Structures are given as structure tokens and as C-alpha cells.
Amino acid sequence: MVIQLTGNVQYTITLDPSVWIFDDRKIDFSKAFSKIEQDKSDDDELKKKAQFWDREVYQQQINPPVNKSINSFEKKKILEGTFVMPIHHFLENALVYDNAKGAILETTNGEIHITLDELQHSLLLFAQKGKQIQEDGPVHLYFQDGSNQQDPITGINKIVIE
Numbered sequence: 101m102v103i104q105l106t107g108n109v110q111y112t113i114t115l116d117p118s119v120w121i122f123d124d125r126k127i128d129f130s131k132a133f134s135k136i137e138q139d140k141s142d143d144d145e146l147k148k149k150a151q152f153w154d155r156e157v158y159q160q161q162i163n164p165p166v167n168k169s170i171n172s173f174e175k176k177k178i179l180e181g182t183f184v185m186p187i188h189h190f191l192e193n194a195l196v197y198d199n200a201k202g203a204i205l206e207t208t209n210g211e212i213h214i215t216l217d218e219l220q221h222s223l224l225l226f227a228q229k230g231k232q233i234q235e236d237g238p239v240h241l242y243f244q245d246g247s248n249q250q251d252p253i254t255g256i257n258k259i260v261i262e
Contacts, residue, residue, distance in 0.1 A: 101238035107204075107261035110195035117226035117238045120185050121178055129182040132223055133246040179230040184223035184242065191220060194261075202262045205241065208255035216261070218243060225252065 103115040120126055196216070203219040205212040214222075221244040226233060233239060236254035 101232065103238065103256060103258060105190055105194050105259045105261070107259075108197045108200040109261050110197065111193065113190055113194045115190060115239075117185070117224065118232055120226050121183065121230075123185065125189055126183040126185050126226075127223065129184050129225065132184045132242070133244070133249065181227065181230055182225070183227045184225045186244075187222050187224055187241075188220050196261055200261050204260040204262060205253055205256050206258040206260065207253065208236070208257065212253055219259070221245070 101116075101118065103117070105113040105115060200216055202213060202215050205214065223242045223244060225240040225242060226238065239256055241253040241256060242248060
């Protein structure tokens, strides 16, 4: 259940949505389409990480570092949450060539052509209620503006940059 990102890119990338649950870049689906909420939560998350860093530096001066696991709230959230991943992170790593015109999404139902801008501002749903997308998976593509929120693009097997 992997997806290949290929075509008019410098580096072909294989995407494995099964490991994204551990990725800090994932976004809770319920907050994915509200830009203001997302920016605020990003700021809050940054503040939390800064406080955690300060606390860890202080603790290391007192005690040796200890391998800490995630707390039970975070674990429950991961095991029961519905998450999306912004695709722009992967497009940046693939290094899309400047002459790229668009993208072809190869799905189980045929090819779907979208603009490069639409792809750049898309989210990939990879987990529902803590489980991988099995039916019409491995991901569902949603546009960031939420215009296809009721009818996402499903069954994506390959993304080809034109």
C-alpha cells in the first residue's frame, strides 16, 4: 500500500502512508480545513515544544536523560484519530522541475488530471479512527480549500507530475 511520486521530478519518491502516524507533520482531520485554527494550533504546538525543550535542558542539568514514551492521551489520540498529511512536504523533497504543468493521479477508477497548484495545496487522508485506509486506499486526496470534502479523490496508486 505505497504510492509512487514520479514524472517531471528530480527524485522519484515512494510514499508509505503506514508510517505517517508517527510523523509530526500530520494534521487532525477535524482541523485540516480551518486555516486560522491550524495556524493557531501550530503556534500553540511551537510554544509547547519550546517549553518542553526548556524543561528538558533544565532536567539534563540535574538528571541524566531518560527515554520517555508518549503519554496515554497522545497514544489514545493516535490510536483513535483521523489524520491527513500535507503533500507539499513530499513535493519539496522530490524537487519538481520548473517546467512542470500539472499532475496525473492514477487511481483504481482511471486517471484524474489536476493542476500542480491544486496538488501542492492538497491533503492526503491516511488514517481513519486510528486505522489505515483499506477501502479505496491507501490515501484519499482532499483539496486544502475543502471543495471536495464530501467527494475526495480515492484509490490513488501513483502520482505523476507532468
